[in-house]
Amino acid sequence: MNAFAEPDIPIGARKIGRIPVRNLWLLMLYASDLTRIKDAFNALLDDDDPEEIPDLVAKLLAHAVEQRLCRNVSRGYQHRAQNLTRVRGRIDILKTEAQQLLSRGEVYCRFEELTTNTPRNRLVRSALDVLAKLVRDRTLGMQCRSLAAILGRSGVAGLRPSRAELAQDQIGRNDDHDRLMVELAKLAFDLALPTEEAGLTSLVSPERGDTWVRHLFEKAVLGFARVELQPIGWRIRGGAHMDWQTSAASDGIADILPGMITDIIIDDLAVGRRLVIDTKFASVLGTSRFGSARLKSPYIYQMYTYLRSQEGLDPLWDGASGLFLHPAVDIRIRESVTIQGHAIAFATVNLAAEARTIRAELRDILSGTGVPINVVVE
Numbered sequence: 001m002n003a004f005a006e007p008d009i010p011i012g013a014r015k016i017g018r019i020p021v022r023n024l025w026l027l028m029l030y031a032s033d034l035t036r037i038k039d040a041f042n043a044l045l046d047d048d049d050p051e052e053i054p055d056l057v058a059k060l061l062a063h064a065v066e067q068r069l070c071r072n073v074s075r076g077y078q079h080r081a082q083n084l085t086r087v088r089g090r091i092d093i094l095k096t097e098a099q100q101l102l103s104r105g106e107v108y109c110r111f112e113e114l115t116t117n118t119p120r121n122r123l124v125r126s127a128l129d130v131l132a133k134l135v136r137d138r139t140l141g142m143q144c145r146s147l148a149a150i151l152g153r154s155g156v157a158g159l160r161p162s163r164a165e166l167a168q169d170q171i172g173r174n175d176d177h178d179r180l181m182v183e184l185a186k187l188a189f190d191l192a193l194p195t196e197e198a199g200l201t202s203l204v205s206p207e208r209g210d211t212w213v214r215h216l217f218e219k220a221v222l223g224f225a226r227v228e229l230q231p232i233g234w235r236i237r238g239g240a241h242m243d244w245q246t247s248a249a250s251d252g253i254a255d256i257l258p259g260m261i262t263d264i265i266i267d268d269l270a271v272g273r274r275l276v277i278d279t280k281f282a283s284v285l286g287t288s289r290f291g292s293a294r295l296k297s298p299y300i301y302q303m304y305t306y307l308r309s310q311e312g313l314d315p316l317w318d319g320a321s322g323l324f325l326h327p328a329v330d331i332r333i334r335e336s337v338t339i340q341g342h343a344i345a346f347a348t349v350n351l352a353a354e355a356r357t358i359r360a361e362l363r364d365i366l367s368g369t370g371v372p373i374n375v376v377v378e
Helices: 021-031 038-045 050-070 093-098 119-134 138-153 163-168 177-191 211-228 297-309 355-367
Strands: 076-084 107-115 235-242 260-268 273-279 285-287 293-295 321-328 334-339 342-350
Touching: 021 038, 021 050, 021 177, 021 211, 021 355, 038 050, 038 177, 050 119, 050 138, 050 177, 093 107, 119 138, 119 163, 119 177, 211 235, 211 260, 211 273, 211 321, 211 355, 260 297, 273 297, 293 297, 297 321, 297 342, 342 355
Parallel strands: 273 321, 321 342
Antiparallel strands: 076 107, 235 260, 260 273, 285 293, 334 342
């Protein structure tokens, strides 16, 4: 699967597998850390057309970079090591002797140098180059190229930093203005999605390896819940660990007993409702040995274990509901059943629909209006 080809086909109209790229952009927006920067996120979300997202990201990033340039580009210390004719930092005696540098009037030194060529600045410059090719507005593309060139003249290289380098470049309170710029730059690289047309970059299709899209969908649902439900008093948790209520445990059982980690837990504290959500990037239905459609047994066993194993810990667990949420294309499933006091629901979100439809579906499902998860089915 390859990227950036056929300029006559709008990038947002292309697909990865059967999912339109424009809708993956929408998921990436909710999955990004921009959900924690409300003004920037709301500015991107105001437009109902996901194909405008790259242009909006480019506008916000260009504005953030221009503001940063007015205050000078942030600097950081970079580790250097080289032969010098004068001492700087610490002398590496072993290398100095091994290379017989003293005979040439040199020493091998290790030192820290203040520079603009920091990982975060390299990320921003690289993102500007990517967005310049991605946006539909030519003037905006030229603005991105111009800002990238200015950063280059300031000493910022165009090579994208590694994740390890970015992890080491922590943003402190004094550099808080860089946070928005960095998060927009990260989103820019996510938006530069490969498609299955001919091009220069390759990526495994979700149909052949669904891990990437599954994690994206999980993070997007978590981000959506935080944006939509947290402001009205709901409590949202992602990747929550749950413990078994054990007794008479042998010495070695703790080392081999599998752990339980839920994708998302949301609590409507006003009505005392808890919903455990597990996201899957696979068909909600399997096939029985007689050829008829059936819900997949492992899903039910998994959610049943989550819910029953936590009973007695607090009232929210005693009446907790479960939800399996699946992305789908042109399929709609809304089913639920109550098993031993716990409602378990199965629902799909149509990722081939319009952006406003996807958001409305997620809103209805998570709030409980789209799936009757609290209704007992006899």
